[in-house]
Amino acid sequence: xxxxxxxxxxxxxxxxxxxxxxxxxxxxxxxxxxxxxxxxxxxxxxxxxxxxxxxxxxxxxxxxxxxxxxxxxxxxxxxxxxxxxxxxxxxxxxxxxxxxxxxxxxxx
Amino acid sequence: xxxxxxxxxxxxxxxxxxxxxxxxxxxxxxxxxxxxxxxxxxxxxxxxxxxxxxxxxxxxxxxxxxxxxxxxxxxxxxxxxxxxxxxxxxxxxxxxxxxxxxxxxxxxxxxxxxxxxxxxxxxxxxxxxxxxxxxxxxxxxxxxxxxxxxxxxxxxxxxxxxxxxxxxxxxxxxxxxxxxxxxxxxxxxxxxxxxxxxxxxxxxxxxxxxxxxxxxxxxxxxxxxxxxxxxxxxxxxxxxxxxxxxxxxxxxxxxxxxxxxxxxxxxxxxxxxxxxxxxxxxxxxxxxxxxxxxxxxxx
Numbered sequence: 074x075x076x077x078x079x080x081x082x083x084x085x086x087x088x089x090x091x092x093x094x095x096x097x098x099x100x101x102x103x104x105x106x107x108x109x110x111x112x113x114x115x116x117x118x119x120x121x122x123x124x125x126x127x128x129x130x131x132x133x134x135x136x137x138x139x140x141x142x143x144x145x146x147x148x149x150x151x152x153x154x155x156x157x158x159x160x161x162x163x164x165x166x167x168x169x170x171x172x173x174x175x176x177x178x179x180x181x
Numbered sequence: 182x183x184x185x186x187x188x189x190x191x192x193x194x195x196x197x198x199x200x201x202x203x204x205x206x207x208x209x210x211x212x213x214x215x216x217x218x219x220x221x222x223x224x225x226x227x228x229x230x231x232x233x234x235x236x237x238x239x240x241x242x243x244x245x246x247x248x249x250x251x252x253x254x255x256x257x258x259x260x261x262x263x264x265x266x267x268x269x270x271x272x273x274x275x276x277x278x279x280x281x282x283x284x285x286x287x288x289x290x291x292x293x294x295x296x297x298x299x300x301x302x303x304x305x306x307x308x309x310x311x312x313x314x315x316x317x318x319x320x321x322x323x324x325x326x327x328x329x330x331x332x333x334x335x336x337x338x339x340x341x342x343x344x345x346x347x348x349x350x351x352x353x354x355x356x357x358x359x360x361x362x363x364x365x366x367x368x369x370x371x372x373x374x375x376x377x378x379x380x381x382x383x384x385x386x387x388x389x390x391x392x393x394x395x396x397x398x399x400x401x402x403x404x405x406x407x408x409x410x411x412x413x414x415x416x417x418x419x420x421x422x423x424x425x426x427x428x429x430x431x432x433x434x435x436x437x438x439x440x441x442x443x444x445x446x447x448x449x450x451x452x453x454x455x456x457x458x459x460x461x462x463x464x465x466x467x468x469x470x471x472x473x474x475x476x477x478x479x480x
Contacts, residue, residue, distance in 0.1 A: 096209040112206055113226030117234065132201065135208070142208030143201075 075127075075160040081106065082118055083127060083157045086147045094133060094144040095119070119147065127153030187217025194221065197228045197326060232327055241324040245331065248320060252313045252423075253332045256390055257339020259430050263306050264385040267299045268377040269368050276374075304458070305429075306385070307393045311460040312422040314394035315415075318401020329398055336386055336394075393460075400463070418459035425453040 075083070085101040086093040095115060102110045122128045133144035149157070168174040191210070195203045206227065210220045235241060274292065282288040321328045355361040372378045404415060 095205055096212045099209070100213065111226050112209065112223035113228075113230045116202065116206070116227055117230045132205075136212075138212055139208035140211040142204050142211065144208060145205045 074163070075156050078114065078118055079122055079127075080157060080160045082115070082122065083149055083153050086128060087149045087154070087157070093147040093149075095147075096139075096144070098147065116145075119145070122153065125152075125156075126150060127156050184217040187221045191217065191220045191224050194224050194228055198224075198231065202227075232324075235324045236327075241321065241328070244321050244324070245328065248317060249328050249332050250335060252317065253335025254339055255426065255430075256310055256313055256394070257336045257386065259309065259426060260306060260336070260386045260390045261339065261382050262430065263302045263389075264382040265372075265377075266302060267385075268381050269371050270295050270299050271381075272371040272374070272377055303385070303389055305425075305454065306389045308457050308460050309422060309426045310390040310393040311397035311400075312419050312426075312457070314397025314399075315401040315404070315460075316397075316419050316423070317394075318398035319404050319416075320401075322402050322405055325398055325402060329395065332394065333391060336390060397460070415459075415463070418456060418462075421453060422457040422459060425457040428453065 081102050082098060085098045085105070089097050089101060095112075099110045099112070099115050102115075119128065119130060123130055127150060129148045129150055130145050133146040135141045135143045191207075195207060198206060206224060210223070215223070274295070317328060317332060318325055356363050404412060407415070
């Protein structure tokens with residue numbers, strides 16, 4: 074089963090699609106959660122997800138706004154999509170009926 | 182100003198990352214417009230995580246216990262005994278110098294005789310230190326950074342706390358418990374001086390042990406890309422050099438057996454001492470290789 078940060082990362086990468094790379098994923102996570110995402114946590118988690126086969130990474134082209142440095146591009150694999158779906162399902166099921174979860178049909 | 186200092190530190194600390202990852206991380210930091218302090222904490226966090234991840238394997242721990250600690254301790258003992266040995270001669274001449282002595286032919290003869298006695302052990306110490314560094318660099322390539330720090334800490338520990346005193350404590354225990362003969366009090370006027378007791382061992386360790394060891398580590402990392410035959414030759418030389426160090430300094434390892442016994446200067450020992458100077462041969466060969474490859478490239 075995924076960890077919560079792994080899930081955040083997979084979701085951010087999936088949402089970004091073709092534009093998913095280190096800095097963009099980090100920014101996406103910071104905007105969504107409102108908390109800082111450290112580079113250390115980001116890249117070690119990317120490595121872990123790649124080892125598990127949930128993402129695939131490769132070196133992208135350098136861009137001028139990065140000082141001519143390359144990006145580490147990320148793509149979520151089918152296994153990654155499946156694992157993220159399982160995690161989401163588990164969180165949804167376990168949250169049913171608790172006070173902070175939205176009731177069926179309306180969001181508080 | 183502070184921001185520039187932080188970015189300078191980011192540059193230095195990011196060198197501990199793999200080249201590809203360094204490129205990506207520096208690019209991310211440039212793109213996201215981080216301040217220097219945030220960039221530094223981010224890079225340091227990643228470096229710490231990467232180093233820590235390497236230590237989740239059992240091999241670095243085995244190397245630490247099997248190589249870094251024993252070699253560090255051994256070198257620190259040898260360095261201390263070398264510094265103490267030379268201190269007596271240096272004190273004899275430097276602290277009692279009189280220009281009138283120079284007119285005496287006997288004095289000049291003795292002085293010329295003493296110079297190799299002082300400097301040959303220094304040369305051997307440099308070679309042993311370089312060899313130990315080379316072995317560590319070759320074996321611990323991926324975890325060499327943290328291990329080099331631990332190695333230096335071992336040396337410092339030996340110099341400040343342990344090495345010179347283990348043997349004395351052990352012998353004093355034997356003297357009290359089993360009536361072994363007391364240690365002779367020797368060279369008190371020399372070691373009553375702080376310079377010879379504290380400073381000289383530290384100077385010897387810094388210049389003749391730490392610097393050559395670090396240089397050896399750098400060369401050891403490069404040696405992984407050598408062909409099998411030169412690598413095998415280098416390893417043989419390194420093992421022979423470390424064996425020489427252990428044999429030559431056995432009085433410290435087995436105090437009860439060899440104390441007061443002069444080291445036997447058998448011809449094999451001379452041969453091993455010669456082999457122990459292999460770092461000189463390594464540097465000469467490397468210089469020739471560089472020279473020839475430059476020459477070939479220019480043709």
